[in-house]
Amino acid sequence: MERTNGPRAVPRTTRLAPPEVVADPPLPSSRPVTLVDHDGTRVSDSSFSPPPPETLGALFRAMVIGRRFDLQASTLARQGRLAVYPSSMGQEACQVGGVLALSDHDWLFPTYRDSVAAVTHGIGPVEVLTLLRGNWHCGYDPHAHRCAPQCTPLATNASHAVGLTYAARRKRGEEGSTATTAALVLMGDGATSEGEAHEAYNYAAMWNAPVVFLVQNNHWAISVPVSKQSKAPTLAHKGVGYGMNAYHVDGNDAAAVYSTVAHALREARAGGGPALIEARTYRMEPHTNADPAHRYRDQGEVDYWRSRDPIERLETLLRAEGHLDDEVRARIDTDAELLADTLRQRMADDDELDPADLFANVYATPTPLLQAQRQRVARVGKVRR
Numbered sequence: 001m002e003r004t005n006g007p008r009a010v011p012r013t014t015r016l017a018p019p020e021v022v023a024d025p026p027l028p029s030s031r032p033v034t035l036v037d038h039d040g041t042r043v044s045d046s047s048f049s050p051p052p053p054e055t056l057g058a059l060f061r062a063m064v065i066g067r068r069f070d071l072q073a074s075t076l077a078r079q080g081r082l083a084v085y086p087s088s089m090g091q092e093a094c095q096v097g098g099v100l101a102l103s104d105h106d107w108l109f110p111t112y113r114d115s116v117a118a119v120t121h122g123i124g125p126v127e128v129l130t131l132l133r134g135n136w137h138c139g140y141d142p143h144a145h146r147c148a149p150q151c152t153p154l155a156t157n158a159s160h161a162v163g164l165t166y167a168a169r170r171k172r173g174e175e176g177s178t179a180t181t182a183a184l185v186l187m188g189d190g191a192t193s194e195g196e197a198h199e200a201y202n203y204a205a206m207w208n209a210p211v212v213f214l215v216q217n218n219h220w221a222i223s224v225p226v227s228k229q230s231k232a233p234t235l236a237h238k239g240v241g242y243g244m245n246a247y248h249v250d251g252n253d254a255a256a257v258y259s260t261v262a263h264a265l266r267e268a269r270a271g272g273g274p275a276l277i278e279a280r281t282y283r284m285e286p287h288t289n290a291d292p293a294h295r296y297r298d299q300g301e302v303d304y305w306r307s308r309d310p311i312e313r314l315e316t317l318l319r320a321e322g323h324l325d326d327e328v329r330a331r332i333d334t335d336a337e338l339l340a341d342t343l344r345q346r347m348a349d350d351d352e353l354d355p356a357d358l359f360a361n362v363y364a365t366p367t368p369l370l371q372a373q374r375q376r377v378a379r380v381g382k383v384r385r
Helices: 053-078 092-099 115-120 156-175 195-206 237-241 254-269 299-306 310-320 326-348 355-359 368-380
Strands: 107-109 183-188 211-217 245-250 275-280
Touching: 053 092, 053 115, 053 254, 053 310, 053 326, 092 115, 092 183, 092 211, 092 254, 092 310, 107 156, 156 183, 156 195, 156 211, 195 211, 211 254, 237 245, 237 275, 245 254, 254 275, 254 310, 355 368
Parallel strands: 107 183, 183 211, 211 275, 245 275
Antiparallel strands: none
16 A cells, blocks of 8 residues: 655666865955064065055055144044034055955945045045035035945945846846946945845845955944954954955955955956955044043043054055165155145135025935925925024
């Protein structure tokens, strides 16, 4: 009698296909990739070579100008000309090293803390600060600059980058273009705890999207330390869980950040898939100008990281190897002051603003809720700031 209950026996002639063997992505090292140590000396690395002197010089110049911009923006916030300013002082190696590794076809997806990255990308300083001034959601043309608007909600820029590169690949197939559009996503350590980050990492890996996620681990998500956010050995290990290439790099070493990001972008453009790079750095200033950082972190910790200043370490190397002298440094400082002067003058011009502008260009067809909000604001009328 035929058995009707219980598991059915597999016929002896059936052969199951062997499981597909997939190469495991290498685990990131607990010791971050470093090419220039904190005292300005070179460090050998078996996987990455340091950039040539002209690239090191460009990284140094961009960091000096970026810090001067950052200091000026912080001053403007204290004067009330900006609604808020999240400083990236101390994180210049990440801001500059990642951006200068981009090609002309690539896109940048910054956050609210990445104003220096946007300036390094070639966007005007006043236009970069438009969001933080409260004038518009974005003060520049994203398509012209190949730079998405600075996002304020954590990790939302990550999924946007995945979608853009996926769409660009489909469009390239339709148009016959051979250029691959890659994207660099800037994120903080706190953003890696968001659901948006999970969705972006997962789909980037599944679609083999050419996206590089550069996580600037500055140790504090406002007042929450990384140790209370993640049990992973490093944040770079999270990439392995999604099947991505993952790297752990010294985020105060511009040479290491540049080389690692450039390598990951090349891999991504060649079809090697997305990558997650954790850059260990430090936020020297408070979360924003409204944050009392002394209430949750020690001054000794700040002093420790101040001694690992990304600008000073690269300057020490360039001077020791004869690629920088006082004359060159003075010219860079002059350019930085000129940028700061221009920014001050242009920000002093108070334009007549219409708060209702904030509702423009949000949706092609505004939702009823958005229309109601706009009407409430319109009743207040125009204000002069």
